[in-house]
Amino acid sequence: MKNLTVIENELVPVYETSAGEKVVYGSELHEVLGVKSNYREWVKRRFSDIDAIENEDFDSVEISTVAGGTPKKDHIIKLDTAKEMAMLERNEKGKQIRRYFIEVEKKYKKEQFEGLSTELQAIIMHDKKIQKIETRMDKLEYDIPLYGAEADELCNHVKRKGVAVMGGKESNAYKDTKIRSAVYTDIYNQLKREFGLYDEKGRFKSYKALKRRYIYEAHELIDVYELPVFLKEQVNDCNSQLNLSKEVA
Incomplete structure (x- = not known):
């Protein structure tokens, strides 16, 4: 998850990887959520809560600070994982951020069709069907009893x-x-x-x-x-x- 480009910065900065994956930095999500516990404790707890898998749902990274300073440990988190982490805060800010992430996803999915040939649109529509199945699976996940x-x-x-x-x-x-x-x-x-x-x-x-x-x-x-x-x-x-x-x- 290198070569990140900021694509949205209305609430929490959302980045796009060179592969087109939408991600956020864990420390930035933590800051906007207004969590009282320190970042390391919070992110470790939330990853455990949702059974997040390193190198699949998130990557651990080190961010350079001032010259000669100790690099800061951070995480690059996929948007789906970040949505679930925001939801677990069980407060209005968590709800707001989760809705924001959903709108970002909708926006960029819609832009996929602009200027594309009929053949490419058909391929994407096929992928959309798969995504709908995945969405239904996500909904089923929220219909199960509490973790x-x-x-x-x-x-x-x-x-x-x-x-x-x-x-x-x-x-x-x-x-x-x-x-x-x-x-x-x-x-x-x-x-x-x-x-x-x-x-x-x-x-x-x-x-x-x-x-x-x-x-x-x-x-x-x-x-x-x-x-x-x-x-x-x-x-x-x-x-x-x-x-x-x-x-x-």
């Missing part, structure tokens, strides 16, 4: 939300096993109701059965989750007992 890393991330999000609505890990409500269990059960049940996670007998399935296409919406639902009235009263009553005991002491 392990995605399920773990969703679980951790639920845990963080539960701690927050109960008043923290040191709160009386969090330390009460019945209340804590009721809160987490309610969060998971709300997810399952929202996304129809039922088996044939109408029983709830595991949250891990959530389709990958709904991962963004699931995280957004957790973000805005509020305790139902009866649980909120239990949490408040339990936490107020702690305050009263301190006042008496």
Whole structure:
């Protein structure tokens, strides 16, 4: 993946290789996404999350910095892989960048037909049919249940939300096993109701059965989750007992 030429620079710089492959630099994608963790940690985690293969989905490179300075390690990432990495950020910026990459792909696929003979267009149309099959395969991939890393991330999000609505890990409500269990059960049940996670007998399935296409919406639902009235009263009553005991002491 050498001899890169910038072809788009509206959001994340997109490059074209001498072979016509559309790629991005990992460090530039990381910067625009606004990821808080450092680049090395982030890119290693994301490559692992999506099972990216070196020399197939990305290439490792060293970028020269100032004269005599230590070269900076970076990665040249294929656009399809970069789209998936952006999606895993589960935020608005990740969605925006993924849509941007899709539009870039559409633009350059359309330009392939301009000025071509009928024979060449027929060849490209044949290739398009193959691409449509690949696209359907991609869609099927988003119809499968969550990957392990995605399920773990969703679980951790639920845990963080539960701690927050109960008043923290040191709160009386969090330390009460019945209340804590009721809160987490309610969060998971709300997810399952929202996304129809039922088996044939109408029983709830595991949250891990959530389709990958709904991962963004699931995280957004957790973000805005509020305790139902009866649980909120239990949490408040339990936490107020702690305050009263301190006042008496």
